Amino acid sequence: MITQKNRYDAGYPYKLFFYDFIWEKDKILYPASNCNALCETNIITGETIVIGRAEEEKEKLLFHGIYKWKNYLILPGRDARCAISLFNLEKGEWSYINIDEDKREWLDFRETDVFEYNGYLYAFSSQLVVLKINIENKNIKFLFYPNIKSDEDMKGEITIIDNMIYIPIRHNNKIYKFDLSTEQWEVITVNTELKGIDTLCFDGELFWMTGVGRMICAWDEKKNMSIYFNKFPLKFKKLVNREDEQGFWFNSSIAYGNSIYFIPCDANMVIEFDIEHSEINEFLIKDEWEEKEDIREGRFSAIKYMGAKKKDNIIMMLSNKNKNLILIDMLSKKVTKTELKLSIREGFVKLIPTTLVIYEGMMKFKTWLEYVSVFGQDHKMKSGSQEESIGGKIYSSH
Secondary structure (H helix, E strand, O other), X not given: OOOHHHHOOOOHHHOOOOOOOEEEOOEEEEEOOOOOEEEEEEOOOOEEEEEEEOOOOOOOOOOOOOEEEOOEEEEEOOOOOOEEEEEEOOOOEEEEEEOOHHHHHHOOOOHHHEEEEOOEEEEEOOOOEEEEEEOOOOEEEEEEOOOOOOOOOOEOOOEEEOOEEEEEEOOOOEEEEEEOOOOEEEEEXXXXXXXXXXXXXXXXXXXXXXXXXXXXXXXXXXXXXXEEEOOOOOOOOEOOOOOOOOOOOEEEEEEEOOEEEEEEOOEOOEEEEEOXXXXXXXXXXXXXXXXXXXXXXXXXXXXOEEEEEEEOOEEEEEEOOOOEEEEEEXXXXXXXXXXXXXXXXXXXXXXXXXXXXXXOEEEEHHHHHHHHHHHHHOOOOOOOOOOOEEOOOEEEEO
């Protein structure tokens, strides 16, 4: 439980935070949201280094998504310059694919929204438009959904089966199917009690959905028939409520074995659905419980977890409560938490501007490092050290 005292933890806003990441073996790459750094973190030790700095006027909340293509990090700049930013990992250089200002809102996609096919990247924006990107030629073509305007609604969680992309719509019961091989669309009106679809995953036989409605829905595409489950744990509820919004309980779903894991958006817990027994259970993560009044001052987002991704039997995501990486082993049910540690290396300060903009205030970068050190490790960083680390520990809970 977060007390009134540590709800106003002065160091909390300065811990690294991000919306999306690239997962490569034991490391992740991501654009930090509370400064303009590109970072690399070892997911086992938490050791973190800065590999680049965004060349933007703003210094926070620049990029909400990231994708890696060959030696490039691709970052859609909805809140940065109106372009797709390309960072060359070998040369440490930036280049850009500019787009018109009136298309800025279309620069909003995550790694899981991008698919490579026949030399192109197909990026499915949260707005209802597809960006067909040729990185080598720095060219973008825009593909539009049939019978719906780009700003009329938002897409939910995407699922791919072979070359077919399934795109659910958040505020109605339609799923758009896009064939990568032909660029043809098909629209399905799903027979469901859900009034909108936020999450979608496929277990090899059935699609599993959540959305507008307090339920989990299993859908058979061939028969267009659905069944529903709504017996949630007693403590299950929304951590926050959006005005005039009945959906957004979850932001992603993952099928593994006999279970479907639902990762919360506005809900207050991870749900594990037992397919065999048709049971909805809380997947308990130690020290992650919180109430609305517990949310720390300076939290960048009220969403419970960010960027959940699966690799083999592991789910990894970022906790907004503690800003730790959380790794769930779906086979052993073991949970591992890793606190991000920012390493001070030679040349590090040159990569970051001398000031860091946080909310309405301005803080010297050196002071920011001291804050993170004090509140991350409970001791001050030694002056002049070239190899100090900021952060904490890795530990496990069951």
